[in-house]
Every structure is written in C-alpha cells, then in structure tokens.
Amino acid sequence: MCPSGPGALLAAGWAGMALNPYRQDMVAVLGETMDIALRDQMKKDPEGAHILQEHPCISRSTLDLGKLQSLPEGSLGREYLQFLDVNRVSPDTRAPTRFVDDEELTYVIQRYCEVHDLLHTLLGMPTNILREIVVKWFEAVQTGLPMCILSALFGPIHLRAQSLQALVSELIPWAVQNRCRAPCVLNLYYEQRWEQPLMSLQEQLGITPPPLHIRGLA
Incomplete structure (x- = not known):
C-alpha cells in the first residue's frame, strides 16, 4: 500500500525539515522514526519476522559465488551475480549505519543497504546516474x-x-507505481530465493519492465 494518512504527512513534514543540511538532528530523528516503521513492517510479515530472527547477511564473505554461478540462467541468484559483475559493484561497499543505537534497528538499515543491489536487479536498473535515481525514488516512497x-x-x-x-514524465511514475504494487522489499528472504526465476519473483511483486525506449538514456 502507498503511504497515506497522518503518518505519511508527519513523515513528509519531518522530511521537509531534513532537507536543510544544517538540521542533522532532523535527519537523525527522521531516520530513526522510519527505521522503527520498517522494523514494524517486517515484524508483521512472516518472512520479514523470520529475517529479523535470523539476521542473515549479504556480503562477499557469506555469498557462495560458485553456487550462484551454477544456478540456471534467469534465476534471481544468477542475475544478481551478473549485475554485480557487469556493474563492477560489491555488496561490501555500502557505508556503515549511523544515527541508530538500537541493535535491531541497526540491522534493519544494514539489511536495507545489503538488498539495494538486489532491488536494482529486480527493477532492471543498472548503476548509471539516471537509473540510480529511479531506484532511489522507489526506495524513498x-x-x-x-x-x-x-x-x-x-x-x-x-x-x-x-x-x-524522461525521469519526470515516465520513470518516476513507473517507479512509484511499481512501489505501490510491491510489498516491502525487506520482507523477502533473498538467500532462500536464489533459485527462483527472476521473472517469477517480479510477477509476484507486481514489478513491471521499465519503458523500452528509456533504455538508451544515460
């Protein structure tokens, strides 16, 4: 469901104040408020609650690269590995969590950072500036x-x-519509879904392909 009601308005108000770079206190408060909301979403979902219990980690040290490479073409794990290779990125390059003292909330943000590249994979977005902004719109909403x-x-x-x-007229509306159909991406136990066909998971989440004519833009 898309954000609505007093909670969304409150978050929007805090977000407006957080846009002031001198209001780091507002950024911190908003961040922790949203961390709690994300954790609550995970606790209410069976798969999300399972993730919170087990605290799985996606990193170079925990990924079985050989196993991912051996998976069938089109599977989530194989496509994710290909995304990392083609875009020359690593799950270990994300900045450490800041402003959060609670251990469980810290894990929620860690998990968000770890699944960011998986979200690129799900949305079919490489890592150039335009596509990164599109993914950020999905994540922001x-x-x-x-x-x-x-x-x-x-x-x-x-x-x-x-x-x-293209971003304003097509890609932002596409990202927001996909977000409104998709459940919270933190509630997916990706490590248990590596063998699932990517297209099957996209259909399950309601994620549609990006506009074809946009693909040539940088």
Whole structure:
C-alpha cells in the first residue's frame, strides 16, 4: 500500500525539515522514526519476522559465488551475480549505519543497504546516474528514509535535459507505481530465493519492465 494518512504527512513534514543540511538532528530523528516503521513492517510479515530472527547477511564473505554461478540462467541468484559483475559493484561497499543505537534497528538499515543491489536487479536498473535515481525514488516512497528522499530529490540536478524529462514524465511514475504494487522489499528472504526465476519473483511483486525506449538514456 502507498503511504497515506497522518503518518505519511508527519513523515513528509519531518522530511521537509531534513532537507536543510544544517538540521542533522532532523535527519537523525527522521531516520530513526522510519527505521522503527520498517522494523514494524517486517515484524508483521512472516518472512520479514523470520529475517529479523535470523539476521542473515549479504556480503562477499557469506555469498557462495560458485553456487550462484551454477544456478540456471534467469534465476534471481544468477542475475544478481551478473549485475554485480557487469556493474563492477560489491555488496561490501555500502557505508556503515549511523544515527541508530538500537541493535535491531541497526540491522534493519544494514539489511536495507545489503538488498539495494538486489532491488536494482529486480527493477532492471543498472548503476548509471539516471537509473540510480529511479531506484532511489522507489526506495524513498517505500521506506521514507531521509537518505533516499534526499537522493531522489537532489540527484536529478546532475542529469541532462533529455534524461531529466524522461525521469519526470515516465520513470518516476513507473517507479512509484511499481512501489505501490510491491510489498516491502525487506520482507523477502533473498538467500532462500536464489533459485527462483527472476521473472517469477517480479510477477509476484507486481514489478513491471521499465519503458523500452528509456533504455538508451544515460
């Protein structure tokens, strides 16, 4: 469900104050408020609650790269590994969690950071600036995290005019619509879904392919 009601308005108000770079206290408070909301979403979902109990970790040290490589073409694990290789990224390059003292909330944000590249894989978005902004819009609407909101709002200043027009007219609406259909991506135990066909998981989550003519834009 898309954010609505007083909670969404409160979050939007805090987010507006958080856009002031001198209000680090607002960023911290908003971040922790959203962390709690995400944790509550996970606790209410059977798969999410299982993740919170077991605290799985996605990193180079925990991934069985040989197993992922041996999976069938089109499987989540194989496509995720291909995404990492093609885009030359690693699950170990995310910044450490800040502003959160609670151990469980720290894990929620750690998990969010770890599944970011999986979200790229699910949405079919590589790591150039335009596609990264699209993913941030999806994350901003779904999580309300200030780091996502700031990236979604200010990232477009780096885009060329053609890419900016495509972002505003097509890609942001596509990302928001996909988010409104999809459940919380933190409630997916990806490590137990490596063998699932990516297309099957996308259909399960209500994620549709991006507009074809957008693919040539940088």
